[in-house]
Amino acid sequence: MSEAVLEIRDVSLAFKGKRSLLDVLSNTPVKNVNALNGVSLDLRQGETLGVVGESGCGKSTLARCIVRLHEPNGGSVHFHGMDVFASHERGDRTYNRRVQMMFQDPYSSLNPRMTTGQILSEALRVHDMCPEDDVPARLANLMDLVQLPGDALEKYPHEFSGGQRQRIAIARALAVEPEVLIADELVSALDVSVQAQIVNLLLDLQDRLGLTILFVAHDLRLVRHVSNRVAVIYLGRIVEIGDSETLFASPSHPYSQALLSAAPSLDPDDKGRKIHLEGELPSPLDIPPGCPFHVRCRHKSPKCTTEQPKLRPIAGRGSVACHHAEEIENV
Amino acid sequence: MTLRSVKTPLLEVSGLCTTFGAGDTSVPAVRDVGFTINKGEILGLVGESGSGKSVTLRSVLGLSRRYGRTTGSALWRGENLVTLPESDMRRIRGGEIAMIFQEPMTSLNPLLTVGVQIDETLKAHTDMSAGERKKRAIEMLDVVGIPAAGSRLFEYPHQFSGGMRQRVMIAIALAARPKLLLADEPTTALDVTIQAQILDLILSLAKDFDMGVILVTHDLGVVAQTCEQVAVMYAGRIVEQGSVRSVLREPRHPYTVGLMRSVPQNVPPRTPLYSIPGTPPSLLSLPDGCAFAARCPQRTAGCETGRPELETLKGGRSVACFNRVEAKGGAAA
Ligand SMILES: Nc1ncnc2c1ncn2[C@@H]1O[C@H](COP(=O)(O)OP(=O)(O)O)[C@@H](O)[C@H]1O
Ligand SMILES: Nc1ncnc2c1ncn2[C@@H]1O[C@H](COP(=O)(O)OP(=O)(O)O)[C@@H](O)[C@H]1O
Ligand code: SF4
Ligand SMILES: [Mg+2]
Ligand SMILES: [Mg+2]
Numbered sequence: 136m137s138e139a140v141l142e143i144r145d146v147s148l149a150f151k152g153k154r155s156l157l158d159v160l161s162n163t164p165v166k167n168v169n170a171l172n173g174v175s176l177d178l179r180q181g182e183t184l185g186v187v188g189e190s191g192c193g194k195s196t197l198a199r200c201i202v203r204l205h206e207p208n209g210g211s212v213h214f215h216g217m218d219v220f221a222s223h224e225r226g227d228r229t230y231n232r233r234v235q236m237m238f239q240d241p242y243s244s245l246n247p248r249m250t251t252g253q254i255l256s257e258a259l260r261v262h263d264m265c266p267e268d269d270v271p272a273r274l275a276n277l278m279d280l281v282q283l284p285g286d287a288l289e290k291y292p293h294e295f296s297g298g299q300r301q302r303i304a305i306a307r308a309l310a311v312e313p314e315v316l317i318a319d320e321l322v323s324a325l326d327v328s329v330q331a332q333i334v335n336l337l338l339d340l341q342d343r344l345g346l347t348i349l350f351v352a353h354d355l356r357l358v359r360h361v362s363n364r365v366a367v368i369y370l371g372r373i374v375e376i377g378d379s380e381t382l383f384a385s386p387s388h389p390y391s392q393a394l395l396s397a398a399p400s401l402d403p404d405d406k407g408r409k410i411h412l413e414g415e416l417p418s419p420l421d422i423p424p425g426c427p428f429h430v431r432c433r434h435k436s437p438k439c440t441t442e443q444p445k446l447r448p449i450a451g452r453g454s455v456a457c458h459h460a461e462e463i464e465n466v
Numbered sequence: 467m468t469l470r471s472v473k474t475p476l477l478e479v480s481g482l483c484t485t486f487g488a489g490d491t492s493v494p495a496v497r498d499v500g501f502t503i504n505k506g507e508i509l510g511l512v513g514e515s516g517s518g519k520s521v522t523l524r525s526v527l528g529l530s531r532r533y534g535r536t537t538g539s540a541l542w543r544g545e546n547l548v549t550l551p552e553s554d555m556r557r558i559r560g561g562e563i564a565m566i567f568q569e570p571m572t573s574l575n576p577l578l579t580v581g582v583q584i585d586e587t588l589k590a591h592t593d594m595s596a597g598e599r600k601k602r603a604i605e606m607l608d609v610v611g612i613p614a615a616g617s618r619l620f621e622y623p624h625q626f627s628g629g630m631r632q633r634v635m636i637a638i639a640l641a642a643r644p645k646l647l648l649a650d651e652p653t654t655a656l657d658v659t660i661q662a663q664i665l666d667l668i669l670s671l672a673k674d675f676d677m678g679v680i681l682v683t684h685d686l687g688v689v690a691q692t693c694e695q696v697a698v699m700y701a702g703r704i705v706e707q708g709s710v711r712s713v714l715r716e717p718r719h720p721y722t723v724g725l726m727r728s729v730p731q732n733v734p735p736r737t738p739l740y741s742i743p744g745t746p747p748s749l750l751s752l753p754d755g756c757a758f759a760a761r762c763p764q765r766t767a768g769c770e771t772g773r774p775e776l777e778t779l780k781g782g783r784s785v786a787c788f789n790r791v792e793a794k795g796g797a798a799a
Contacts, residue, residue: 183736189657190628296745326514326684331728331741338736353657356687360730360739380735397658399665399687401731403711406691412659414613415627 139177140315140347141201141234146174146210147371148196152420166420170196172371172427173210175446178315183341183348185362185379187355187394189416193371194351198319201349202236232262235308237301239320244304245292251303252288258310273310281306281336298329305336315347323352330354334361355398359383364453367391370419370427373446377453387455389463390428426458434459473504476646476678477526481538482548484518484525493749495521495534497702500776501695503646503678508669510689510710511682512725513699514746519682522699523648526680527565528555542646561591564639568651570631573638574623580607580634581619584641591642606637610667629660636664640671646678647671653688665692686729690714698722701746701757704776708783718783718790720764756787764789 149167158165170193178184186194199205201212203219212219219230238244245254255277256270265273278285281302292300301321308316318337322330338361341348352358358365362379367388375388386392393410400407414431417423423430429439438458446456457463480500486493496518503509511519524530526540528547540547542563547555559565567573575583584603588594594602600619607615610633618626626634632652639647649668653661669692672679681693689696689710697707698719706719717723724742733739744761747753753760755770762769768788776786 189659327725327728328514328742331730331739334730335738335741338738355658356730360733360735363736394659397662399658399662399685399691401687401690401714401726401729403690403714409662411663415629 137180137182140180140215141178142211142213143177143197143201144175144211144213146197146200146207146212147171148193148200148205148207168419169422170371170419171200171207172422174368174371174373175210176366176373176376178347178349179364181341181345181347182363183350183361185358185365186349186351186368187353187358187365188368189394190353191416191419192368193419194368195319196371197368198236198317198349198351201317202234203231204236228262232311233313234315234317235311235313236317236319237304237308237321239323245300245307247292250289250291251283251306254292254303255288255307255310258307262311264311277306277310280309280340296329297325298333301325301333302336305333305340309340309344313346315349317349317351319351320353321350322357323354330357337361355383355395367394370417370422372427372456373454374428374456375453376446382453385452387449387452387460387463388428388457389432389434393431426456428457434463473507475502476505476507476542477503478541479526479539480541482522482525482536482540483538484521484530484534484536486530486534491750493534494752495702495749496525496530498538498776499699499702499704500538501697501704501707503680505645505678506672506676507695508672508679508681508693510693510696511680511699512684512686512689512696515684516746516749517699518702519699520650523565523650523680523682527559527563527648528552557591560587560639560644561642562644563646563648564642564644565648566632566635566639566650566652568654570628570635571623573635574631576623579620579622580626580638584619584638587638587641602641606641607634609640609671610634610637611663612637629656629664632656632660632664633667636667640677643675644677646680648680648682650682651684652681654683654685661688668692686714686726687731698725701752702749703757703786704784705758705786706784707776708781712781712783716793718779718785718793719787720762720789720791721758723791724761724763764791 148171149169152165152167154165174197188194200207206220214230217224252274255274259265259270274288275285278287283302322333340346350361359379365379365382366373366376369390375391386395393412396407396410412431417430425441426439426444429435444456444458446454448454449460482496482499484496486495499522501509513519521530525536526547530536536548538548581603584606585599588599588602603619604615607618612618612630612633623631653664668679671677683689693710696710696713697704700721706713706722717726727740730739742761747757755772756774759765759769766789774786774788776784778784
C-alpha cells in the first residue's frame, strides 16, 4: 500500500444556521447545518479516490476543506505529515500550490476578461514557477498536455466549448505542478462523449505526472471507471470505503447497496436488484440519532436507533459503518 | 389490460421543422422530425445537448412559434397542433397535453401555494366542483409520493426539497389527467435515488392512465429502463429510431453506436473510454451531406455530398445512414 499524501482525520464542519424572523419570534434556537460529521480518510500516493453520495451529503464541503476554502470545526488534515490548519502553516503557499482544486463550472473560476495565455501566466507568476523567459515555452507545453491547439492561448474563456474550458481549468491546475488534484464534479455538466475525452485526459495525465486525485462526482458509472478506491458518504459521514471494483460489484453498507442499485443499467432486461429507499434524505439540520441511515434502512435493529456505528474494516471487504455489516448479504 | 399489440396512435408527428432567427442568420433547430406515440407508450428522445430535443417538445406544444417558425404536422385527435390557433392551444396545454421541465422552478409559481396551483389547473381544464378539486389535489400529491399530502397543500414551492419540488410539478402536470406527457429531462438534476422514484412514478402513471409519454433524456440507462421506443437526434434530425431493446442492443447508425460506446459500462476500469471524435456541426453552417459525416468512422465519399434519408428497415427500425452498421444477427432490424 502506498504512502498517504493526505491524512484526513475526524473532520467536522457545521455551518452556522440562519435565523429567520419566525425563529426569532417563536424563540426557536438556531440550528446548524452539520455538513461534515467526523470524516476520516487517507488519500494515497498516485491513487484516484472516488467520492459519491446524494447531493447535500457534504462532498463539496469536504473538497473545500481539503484546499482550505473552509476551515473545519474539528479534526485535522495532514499533508505529508504537515498539519495544514496549524496556525504557522496557514500562510504556507506551497500547500496551496501542491493541492489544486478544479470545479464543475470553469466559467465561474476562469476570469472572462483574460485570455487563456494570461490566465496561465498569472498562475505561473503567482507561484514563481519559472523564469519570465521560459513562460512562453511552458504555456505551449501546457497546451500540449491538455491537447488544445496553440492558438487557444490567445482566446477568451467564452470562445471555448464546455469541454475545452475544462481543459483550460486543468491546464491552470497543472501549471503550478501540483501533486494532488481535487476534482469536484469536473465533468458533470458535459455530454458523455466530451466527458469521455476529459476523463481520458485526466487518467493519462495522472499516469504521466504521477498525480493523486480525489474525484467527486454523482455519476456512479464514471466514478467506478476512474477510481482505485471509493468512499460513499451519507449525511457528512463515510459509511463505506474500499477498493472500487469490490465496492461497486458488491457493496456492503445498506446505503451503498441502495444507492448503487438505483443507477439505471444500459441493458433493458437488467432491471437490477432495485432496492427502494424509503423516505427522504433527512436534513443536515436534524441528523437522526444512532445510525443516521436507520430511518431509511431495511435492516435496522433497535441498536441502530441509539448507537452510532463506527467505520470498521470487514474481512474481505473495505471498511463499513454498519452494526450489521457481517450479517447483511452483499448484493 | 390491453394487449400491447393493439396500438392506438395518440400523437402523430411528421415533417416537423422549427427554425429560429431572421434575416441572414437562420438556426434550423429541428428538421423533418417524425414519430408516433401510442396510448400508454413511452418514447425516449436522446442526443447530445443542442441536438433539438427540447425544441421538438416545445414545437409540439406550440411554444417554439413564439420565437421561431414551426412547420409540419403534429396530429392530435384530428387537429394539427402546429397550425392550431394559440387560444385553442391554451386549452390543450396543461390539460390533455402536459409538460414537465428539468428545472421545476421555471414552471412553478413561487408566490402561490401548491394547492392553489393544482386548483388553477383543474379549474382551467376540468368541470370539477371545488370539493372534487380539493380531493383531486390531495390525491395527486399522494400519488406522486409526497408524505402528509393534506397539510402540504398549503405550502409554497420553496418549502419543498429538490426532489419533492419535481414531484409537485409532476402532480400539477398530471392533475387534469393528461393523455400525453412531455417530460424534458425531468430527472437530470436529481440524484439517482430520486430519479429512480420519479421514473417509476411516470411508468406506473403511463400504465394506469394509458398516458403516452415523450421522455427527453441524455442518459441511455434511463431510456433502457423506462422507454419502449427511442429516437436518437443529431443536429436537429432523427437519425435512428426503433424499439429500445433493438436499438440499444444493435445500434445501426454510427452515431448511436458512438453514443453507446462512450458510456463507461462494461469497460475495464481506468482504460481509455471511447469518445466520438470532434464536435457537432454548427446549426448556422450545416454541411450539405450527412451532418455526422465529419465525425463518422463509417464515412464514404457519398456521405459528404448527399443527405441520407431516414429509411425504415424490416422490423420497424429506421436509420438515416448510407453505410448502416451491420446488425449482429444479419439483416434483422
Ligand atoms: N457555505 C455554506 N453555508 C451554509 N450551508 C452550506 C454551505 N455550503 C454547503 N452547505 C450545506 O452543507 C451541506 C453539504 O453541502 P455540499 O458539501 O455542497 O454537498 P454535496 O457537494 O455533497 O452536494 C448541504 O446541506 C448544504 O446546503
Ligand atoms: N429561442 C431560440 N432562439 C434561437 N435558437 C434557439 C432557441 N431555442 C433553442 N435554440 C437552439 O436550437 C438548438 C437546439 O436546442 P435544444 O432543443 O434546446 O437542444 P437540446 O434540448 O437537445 O439540448 C440549439 O442550438 C439552441 O441553441
Ligand atoms: S447500522 Fe443499522 S440502520 Fe444503519 S445501515 Fe446498518 S443496519 Fe441499517
Ligand atoms: Mg457538490
Ligand atoms: Mg434540452
